[in-house]
Amino acid sequence: MKELVKGIWSLVWAIMMTSLSWPIGIVYSLGYSIFMSVTFKDPWRFFKFWWRLIDGFAAALGHILYELAYALDLTWNVNGEIIEDIITTKEDTTFSEKNISVSASTGKLEIEGHLNPAGIIFRDTLNFFFGQKQHAKDAWLYTSAKRSLQKKYFKKK
Secondary structure, three states: OHHHHHHHHHHHHHHHHHHHHHHHHHHHHHHHHHHHHHHOOOOHHHHHHHHHHHHHHHHHHHHHHHHHHHHHHHHHHHOOHHHHHHHOOOOOOOOOOOOOOHHHHHHHHHHHOOOOHHHHHHHHHHHHHHOOOOHHHHHHHHHHHHHHHHHHHOOOO
């Protein structure tokens, strides 16, 4: 529950800061791009500036969409008992735990050698869709490394 409150609080502040900074930033950027074009006597600087700005916004939106997809994956894992029952006979897994993706849970089972034939097909499907050779295994290794760093550098509240 504390993660939800923290997320809402962060979103409220981010929306407030964005609503202040974007209008000011857009007006400033318009003036700055015109100034740069006139100062350097290069009209293409205006377009290069705005292309870089738009490309940066597109990258940020792409990041938002990726994080939303990842957050949805975390919810699938919390409700992942059905996936667990399909891909393994083992009962004590990381499925149904919070803050772990389906890919990471599958990767842990792969490393431990507990995937059944359906689990191997599921793992291969994940690898195909993510365009990686060992997506699930790498997801678990990433999650383990991230947890280790968080434990080492951040206090749990």
